[in-house]
Amino acid sequence: MSENATIQIQSGSVPEDPNVKATKPQSCVLVIFGITGDLARRKLIPALYHLAKANALPENFAVVGFSRSAKDKEALRERLYESAQTLSRSKGNIDREVWDKFIAKVDCVAGSGDDPGAYARLREKLAQVDEEFGTQGNRLYYLSVAPRLFPMILNQLQDAGMIYPPSQTDRWARVIVEKPFGHDRASAESLNSLVAEVLEERQTYRIDHYLGKETVQNILAFRFANAIFEPLWNYKYIDHIQVTAAEGLQVKGRGAFYDQTGVGRDIIQNHLLQILALVLMEPPVSLDGDHVRDQKVQAIRSLAPVPAEDVVFGQYEGYKEVEGVAQDSRTPTFMAMKLKVNNWRWNGVPIYMRAGKAMEGRDTEVAIHFKPVPNYLFGDKALKPNVLVLQIQPNEGISLHFSSKVPGEDIRIGHVEMQMRYSEAFDRQPGDAYERLLLDGMRGDTTLFARRDEVDEAWAWIDPILKGWEGGQEPIPTYAVGENGPESAAKLVERDGYNWRPIG
Numbered sequence: 001m002s003e004n005a006t007i008q009i010q011s012g013s014v015p016e017d018p019n020v021k022a023t024k025p026q027s028c029v030l031v032i033f034g035i036t037g038d039l040a041r042r043k044l045i046p047a048l049y050h051l052a053k054a055n056a057l058p059e060n061f062a063v064v065g066f067s068r069s070a071k072d073k074e075a076l077r078e079r080l081y082e083s084a085q086t087l088s089r090s091k092g093n094i095d096r097e098v099w100d101k102f103i104a105k106v107d108c109v110a111g112s113g114d115d116p117g118a119y120a121r122l123r124e125k126l127a128q129v130d131e132e133f134g135t136q137g138n139r140l141y142y143l144s145v146a147p148r149l150f151p152m153i154l155n156q157l158q159d160a161g162m163i164y165p166p167s168q169t170d171r172w173a174r175v176i177v178e179k180p181f182g183h184d185r186a187s188a189e190s191l192n193s194l195v196a197e198v199l200e201e202r203q204t205y206r207i208d209h210y211l212g213k214e215t216v217q218n219i220l221a222f223r224f225a226n227a228i229f230e231p232l233w234n235y236k237y238i239d240h241i242q243v244t245a246a247e248g249l250q251v252k253g254r255g256a257f258y259d260q261t262g263v264g265r266d267i268i269q270n271h272l273l274q275i276l277a278l279v280l281m282e283p284p285v286s287l288d289g290d291h292v293r294d295q296k297v298q299a300i301r302s303l304a305p306v307p308a309e310d311v312v313f314g315q316y317e318g319y320k321e322v323e324g325v326a327q328d329s330r331t332p333t334f335m336a337m338k339l340k341v342n343n344w345r346w347n348g349v350p351i352y353m354r355a356g357k358a359m360e361g362r363d364t365e366v367a368i369h370f371k372p373v374p375n376y377l378f379g380d381k382a383l384k385p386n387v388l389v390l391q392i393q394p395n396e397g398i399s400l401h402f403s404s405k406v407p408g409e410d411i412r413i414g415h416v417e418m419q420m421r422y423s424e425a426f427d428r429q430p431g432d433a434y435e436r437l438l439l440d441g442m443r444g445d446t447t448l449f450a451r452r453d454e455v456d457e458a459w460a461w462i463d464p465i466l467k468g469w470e471g472g473q474e475p476i477p478t479y480a481v482g483e484n485g486p487e488s489a490a491k492l493v494e495r496d497g498y499n500w501r502p503i504g
Contacts, residue, residue, distance in 0.1 A: 025442035026172075027060035028138035029129050031122070033153055034145040035065025035076070035108065039178065043209075044144065045080045046088030047434035052102040053095060054431075056439060060134040062105040064125055066118070070108035077103045089432060105133060113145070113153050119160040126162070137171035140441050143178060150177055151194040158198045166200055176205040176441050179270050180261065181450070184467070185459035192452050205441050206450040210271040212433025214422055215396045217448070219278040219366075220292070222390070222398065229388075230283075232370070234345045239385060240496075241279070242367040243272055245355040246503050249362075250316065250481065251333065255324030262331040264466050267355040273300060273458045274450070275392070276353070279366055280346060289446035293454060300457040302343040306465050310338040313469055314486040315476045316358035330476045332469070333357045336489040338496075352493050352500070358481045360503040364392040367501050384415050389501075397421035 030048075032040050051057045070076050081099065085092050109125050111118020130137055139162065143150055154175065157163045164173045177195070182188025195204060210216055223230055232238070245267050251258045258266070277296040284291040314334035320327055334356030341349065370386040387401040399419045406412040440448055477486035484490075484503055493500055 023443045023445065025056070025058045025439050026138060026444070027058045027134065027136050028140050028172075028442055029126055029133075029135045030061070030063045030140045030142060030438070030442075031066060031126070032063065032142045032144055033066045033113070033149075034143075036067045036069045036079070037144055039144045040065070041080065041083035042087045043432070043434045044142065044438070046084050046090075047432050047438055049084055049088060049094070049099060049102055050090070050431065051435050051439065053098045056435075057102075058442060060136065062107070062129045062133045062135055064122070064129060065106070065108040066111065066122060067108070068110065068112055071110040073106075073108055076108050077106060080106070113149055113156070116156065116159065119156045119162070123160050123162055139171075139173045141173070141175045142441075143175065145178075147177070147180060147182070147191060150191065151198075154195060154198040163198055163203075166202055172203075172444070174203050174205060174441060174444065175199055176207050176437075176449075178207055180265055181206055181270075181455055182459060183260070183265065185456065185463045188455055188459050192455065196452075201452055202446065204452070205446065206455060207437055208270050208274050208450060209433040209437065210392070211274055211448040212435070212437040213392055213396065214431075215390055215392045215398070216275055216278065217436075218398075219275070219390060220287070224283055235347045235349050237370055238349055239369045239371040240349060240498060241351045241369065242493075242501055243276060243351065243353040244363055244365050244367075244501065244503070245272055246359040246361060246363045246484065247357045248359060248482075250358045251319060251322050251325070255322040257324075258322075258333075259325045259329055259331045262466075263333055263335050263355050263357065264462060268335060268353065269458055269462045270450075272353060272355060273461075275366060276351070277454075279368075279390075280341060282345070287447065289449075290451075292447050293451045297451070297454045297457055299341075300454065300461060302341050302346070303461050304340040304342045305461075306337055306339060308468055310492070311465055311469070312336040312486065312489045312492050313476055314356065314479050314489065316356075316481050317478050318481065319358075330470070332476065334359070334479065334485045334489070336485055336492055337465070338492060350496060352498070354485060354489060354500070356485055358479075359484050360482055362394050363503045365501075366390040366392070369498075378411065378413055381413075383413055387501075395421055396423070 032044060034040060048057070048063065065076060081094070081103065084099070085094050088094070107125060107129065109118065109122045111121060126139070129135060141157065143153060145153070154163070162173065164171060166172070182191050223233060277299040280299040280302070281295040282298065284295045312335065313332040315331070316333050319325060319333055320329055334354070336352070336354035339351040339353060341351065366389070368388040372385045373383060375382065383403055384401070389399045391397045391399065397420050399417055401415065401417050403413050404416045406414040437448060477488060479486045484500065490500065
């Protein structure tokens with residue numbers, strides 16, 4: 001007889017009028033630096049197509065790509081169509097009528113990022129686009145290039161008169177910059193200072209695509225719109241928290257980049273700290289972008305330093321055979337750690353975080369483990385504690401694990417999992433993260449973008465952890481492909497009487 005059960009939540013009510021209505025995206029030209037690159041082809045153009053299909057883009061809108069290889073408009077459009085067919089979530093079912101209407105608004109300028117003449121041509125092209133599509137001089141620049149190129153591009157844009165200060169009210173210029181934003185705290189601060197020479201903070205949109213995921217956005221609503229959870233969201237009722245970001249994929253084709261980055265910089269410093277900040281933060285005074293980010297910064301600032309004995313590094317077997325990876329590489333493809341938070345709400349609540357590649361499967365989640373109940377009513381058999389799981393990918397949703405009596409004469413306590421999947425509960429598929437973030441850039445909504453002090457606090461916390469490891473000489477523990485890190489990762493939680501949740 002099974003003592004476990006799963007309840008699916010089939011539908012949810014959707015109010016006619018929104019509680020907080022999103023502002024309308026503003027007319028603009030989206031200028032993509034690196035439009036022929038991997039990110040633009042895999043994510044940005046498919047996201048724009050789906051926004052066009054949903055009629056979510058501004059009526060007066062256009063795209064201009066800037067790249068050395070973007071020499072022919074028609075050839076670029078054909079390449080982008082092939083990418084959208086194979087890489088978008090439509091999986092080959094591109095609506096040709098929608099695509100043709102969208103791609104007609106895509107143009108390009110060929111040139112090098114350090115050539116003033118190319119920026120003069122870009123300025124001339126943008127003026128033509130303004131006249132043709134009524135984009136009113138508004139510019140959203142997307143720097144889909146290596147961070148080392150940010151200052152050069154921004155200075156060239158400023159010299160060409162294409163960056164206007166926020167005080168200029170008849171038109172605006174905003175810039176989206178991609179991660180990684182720095183390699184450590186010093187480089188991030190240097191990069192921030194260089195960017196600040198050209199842009200004001202309110203013009204700078206540091207993107208982390210995890211923050212565009214529906215479940216991550218829903219953490220705020222789930223916590224603060226439900227009276228049954230927020231009163232329990234503290235050390236009195238929560239036993240511990242587990243944060244997992246597991247990938248089944250190995251490092252392929254990006255060996256040189258990854259070997260300079262590792263899982264700590266690639267996943268933990270930005271993605272997981274952003275998610276954790278939303279879980280730990282205090283209620284903001286409003287959903288205004290800076291009010292939310294104020295509380296996120298305070299949450300990250302509250303993280304205690306992590307001693308070496310509370311961190312596990314690992315590298316999957318075969319990683320050093322990847323092209324571009326050094327033969328003596330100690331770059332971690334896996335990290336696990338125990339965190340503590342120095343504030344009143346989370347006093348004494350351990351947080352266990354792990355992230356890695358070549359693991360058992362793909363799974364990103366936050367699991368809130370509540371304190372167990374006293375056992376005296378139901379005999380000596382231990383009861384499973386309540387667990388609330390925020391599933392971020394691959395199946396976005398929320399699940400709640402609780403106990404219930406199994407039917408029968410005996411008192412037998414079974415375990416029940418109640419699941420809510422967004423696509424099923426509300427009969428709509430969550431959009432891609434880049435769709436939301438691109439629209440927010442057009443709206444001027446900074447809520448889901450990292451602020452300068454937030455980036456600095458994240459680096460200030462993780463820098464000592466990474467540099468402590470990089471300054472050492474001990475060999476890195478290995479784990480087989482398909483395993484969930486080295487054996488020491490399991491011992492990290494077992495020594496406190498816990499086990500990691502299963503992957504997937």
